[in-house]
Amino acid sequence: MSHQSHDRIRALERRAEAAAEGFDPTPPDEARALELLREGVGPTVAVYCEARTGDAWVRFGQQEFDRLERTFNRWLEMYAACYGVALDGDYSIRTAAELLVDTHDIRDVATVLTGVPER
Numbered sequence: 001m002s003h004q005s006h007d008r009i010r011a012l013e014r015r016a017e018a019a020a021e022g023f024d025p026t027p028p029d030e031a032r033a034l035e036l037l038r039e040g041v042g043p044t045v046a047v048y049c050e051a052r053t054g055d056a057w058v059r060f061g062q063q064e065f066d067r068l069e070r071t072f073n074r075w076l077e078m079y080a081a082c083y084g085v086a087l088d089g090d091y092s093i094r095t096a097a098e099l100l101v102d103t104h105d106i107r108d109v110a111t112v113l114t115g116v117p118e119r
Contacts, residue, residue, distance in 0.1 A: 005058055008047050009068050016040055016074045025081035030117075033082035034107065040075035041096075042106040044068065049097045069093045080116040087114060 019040065047068060051058035060068065073089030080087045091113045099109040111117065 005047060005051055005060070006064065008043075009064060009071065012040065012044050012047065013067060013071045016071050016078075019078060020074060023078055023081070025078075025084070028084040029082050033079050036075055036079045036082065037106050037110055041072065041079060041110055044072045044075055045093060045096045045100055045106065045109065048072075048093045049100065052097065072096065076110060076114060079110055080114050083116045085114070085116045087116075 019036070051060065069092070072093045073091055076091055077087045077089045096109050096113060099112055100106065103109060103112075
């Protein structure tokens with residue numbers, strides 16, 4: 001794996017930890033949910049997408065991939081909590097990346113994966 005991907009995963013992991021520390025999901029707040037998509041879910045999926053496209057295809061080590069997917073799920077859990085929904089995230093970042101390629105909209109990706117918010 002590239003050093004740059006490693007650093008980005010570590011930074012996203014730290015941001016997720018910091019966001020989770022002060023996170024209070026009450027009251028439900030759609031604006032905060034959208035911010036979590038922009039600041040966490042989207043950039044985390046982008047690391048995976050960028051590693052899998054172009055000339056510089058990156059192979060993640062298992063530990064690094066697990067960290068990336070765990071971080072992705074942590075962001076999604078906070079996103080869902082903003083709508084009053086508790087999740088125990090076990091979502092595939094690969095599936096999220098495929099959805100992003102199809103929809104070009106991280107909010108649609110989060111909604112399809114989690115069912116939150118209900119439409």
